[in-house]
Amino acid sequence: MTVTVLPTSRSQAPPLRAEREIDVSGDVLVPVVPRSGWRRVLDSSAWRQAALLALLAALWEVAARAADNDLLLPTCSAAARALWEGLSSGELLRRAGISLALLLQGYALGVALALGLTALATSSRWGRDLLSSLAAMFNPLPAIALLPLALLWFGLGSGSLIFVLVHAVLWPLALAASAGFAAVPETLRMAGRNYGLAGPRYVRQILLPAALPAILSGLRVGWAFAWRTLIAAELFFGASSGQGGLGWYIFQNRNELMTDRVFAGLALVILIGWLVERLVFSTVERVTVRRWGMQR
Secondary structure, three states, rough: OOOOOOOOOOOOOOOOOOOOOOOOOOOOOOOOOOOOHHHHHOOOHHHHHHHHHHHHHHHHHHHHHHOOOOOOOOOOHHHHHHHHHHHHHHHHHHHHHHHHHHHHHHHHHHHHHHHHHHHHHOHHHHHHHHHHHHHHHHHHHHHHHHHHHHHHHHHHHHHHHHHHHHHHHHHHHHHHHHHHHHHHHHHHHHHHHHHOOOOOOHHHHHHHHHHHHHHHHHHHHHHHHHHHHHHHHHOOOOEEEEOOOOOHHHHHHHOOOOOOHHHHHHHHHHHHHHHHHHEEEEHHHOOOOOOOOOOO
16 A cells, blocks of 8 residues: 655744844843832822812811801801710710611611522522512612601611611612622633532632622612611601610701701711721722722
8 A cells, every 4th residue: 555645835843943132231220119108198099088178178167157157057167176075075976876786787687688689689580580670669769768667667766777777778789799790700600610619619719709899889889878868767766765876966956056066967977987988898898809800
């Protein structure tokens, strides 16, 4: 048997190329100088935010002095003095503690129910349809609108406030978490299955880290909704056995025409919301999703 070898138009081995050398002796190396402490402070956004707050306080002071009516608009210095007196006497701290205790109860219960609905929605089509239907009905409904019914069902106590807080937290968090799990790339899902992950390990190592930015966003929105819902509810009903929170403090001082204390209560509401955002949510975001390179 004769084997015929067909000629090829080109050789099998590629031609050797000469190595290329680049002379870098003439280049100037720029040393990397670490940033000084002052430079890091200037690059931070904290001083810009502080400057903006100082500007707003100055504008408030000028407008209040121009109006010359402490009943309608007290000066910034008067509100700051009322805030300091309320904090030093402990009254504002006690009121804030009452509000935060109620808020944490309602927020924790709302988060638990939202995660349960999200787990049901990601595990079956019936659960997904249930979540979408309930969210379409109840998410547009203001939580404060349920307060009259809550007073009928749970009476004059903390149960009514916790009920409206759960409603404020449940739907935005459930929708955000469900959208986050649904947006996990199929490549990550296939990679997890290829590594043999299943069940709780698959959720913990693949789905949860990928959906964490959306979950954090839902937690932020739920916290903001719950905080303002609680203050609004306490403005109308915030006293239980003679005890009321920050909203009730603002309402009482409004009835007594102490406008500087009203502004002091509002300032503390803003301060607590800002501290929770900076110390809790921003810290969690920095050590998780930003550290993992999922957000800039």
